Amino acid sequence: KAQFTGRDFICLQDFTPDEILHMLKVAKELKGERKGGTPHPILQGKTLAMIFTKSSTRTRVAFEAGILQLGGHALFLSNRDIQIGRGEPIKDTARVLTRMVDGIMIRTHSHQDVTELAKYADIPVINGLSDFLHPTQVLADLLTIQEYKHRLEGLKLTYIGDGNNMAHSLMFAGKMGMHVVIATPVGYKPDAQVFAQAQAQAKKHGGLVEWVEDPLAAAKGADVLYTDVWASMGQEEEAAIRMKAFQGYRIDRGTMEMAQSDAIVMHCLPAHRGEEITEEVLEGPQSVIFDEAENRLHAHKAIMALLM
Ligand code: CP
Ligand code: NVA
Numbered sequence: 001k002a003q004f005t006g007r008d009f010i011c012l013q014d015f016t017p018d019e020i021l022h023m024l025k026v027a028k029e030l031k032g033e034r035k036g037g038t039p040h041p042i043l044q045g046k047t048l049a050m051i052f053t054k055s056s057t058r059t060r061v062a063f064e065a066g067i068l069q070l071g072g073h074a075l076f077l078s079n080r081d082i083q084i085g086r087g088e089p090i091k092d093t094a095r096v097l098t099r100m101v102d103g104i105m106i107r108t109h110s111h112q113d114v115t116e117l118a119k120y121a122d123i124p125v126i127n128g129l130s131d132f133l134h135p136t137q138v139l140a141d142l143l144t145i146q147e148y149k150h151r152l153e154g155l156k157l158t159y160i161g162d163g164n165n166m167a168h169s170l171m172f173a174g175k176m177g178m179h180v181v182i183a184t185p186v187g188y189k190p191d192a193q194v195f196a197q198a199q200a201q202a203k204k205h206g207g208l209v210e211w212v213e214d215p216l217a218a219a220k221g222a223d224v225l226y227t228d229v230w231a232s233m234g235q236e237e238e239a240a241i242r243m244k245a246f247q248g249y250r251i252d253r254g255t256m257e258m259a260q261s262d263a264i265v266m267h268c269l270p271a272h273r274g275e276e277i278t279e280e281v282l283e284g285p286q287s288v289i290f291d292e293a294e295n296r297l298h299a300h301k302a303i304m305a306l307l308m
Helices: 017-036 058-069 090-098 111-120 135-149 165-176 192-204 215-219 236-245 253-258 289-307
Strands: 047-052 073-078 103-107 125-127 156-160 179-183 208-212 224-227 264-267
Touching (some): 017 135, 017 289, 047 058, 058 073, 058 103, 058 289, 090 111, 103 111, 125 135, 125 289, 135 224, 135 264, 135 289, 165 179, 179 192, 215 253
Parallel strands (some): 047 073, 103 125, 156 179, 156 224
């Protein structure tokens, strides 16, 4: 635990494959204890401040219920209510919260706000999604893949859709020895810098990260198919343009036929049925989407238990 105490969880880039495997192991243990009814008050008396400037169901509930199950307490701080919403600087908020609570989770637009918060806070800062990254989701996703496939190494994960925060964080599954293929339209590729970083980290650990334009070619032989919305939070005005640009970048029956016959289908949720995924696939036998959502709870408890 010592190597984790006090650290931030801002991006998967910062953690070694061994550290990620350890977090997954702790998540699995906590999940087992919860299923078995064994209490685990590891964070008794500790408080997590949760800053949200965007909507959330899973992330909020996973952190809030999670810390309660660990014996601690969460504060839900919407930007509509706290002074950040009226222009108080992040760096001031960071120093005030440091003196009162034991950890901060933030979901916001600008990734720079997350790193600024971490710079000025002397307590762990957890990135609950920025426009750039969504690392807590990917930890839960890796847990889900391990549960279904009993390994990570050597598996092919194909992501079809927008080169967004989800794509950026998923690419770091490459350093777990996975073969990650990102299929996006040319105009919606992942950020070139983070793509290169994911490729370099993957290469060091026997994995591979690729981009292709053709979603069907990308799905060929996949063990895991993954998608996310075409228009993320904050991109509502681009929804109509994106709807056109992403035609074909959907997981449907045709995509499933290209993948391994025992491929699993994942989506971080919320989903737009009929856009990035069909109702048939989302509700179909290969979908593990609700196990994936549940695993947010267990994975986030592991993050808090280790960092705080
Ligand atoms: N997947 C995810 O982060 O869900 P919420 O937006 O509901 O938190
Ligand atoms: N890409 C999506 C993920 C939501 C969990 C968004 O940022 O809105």
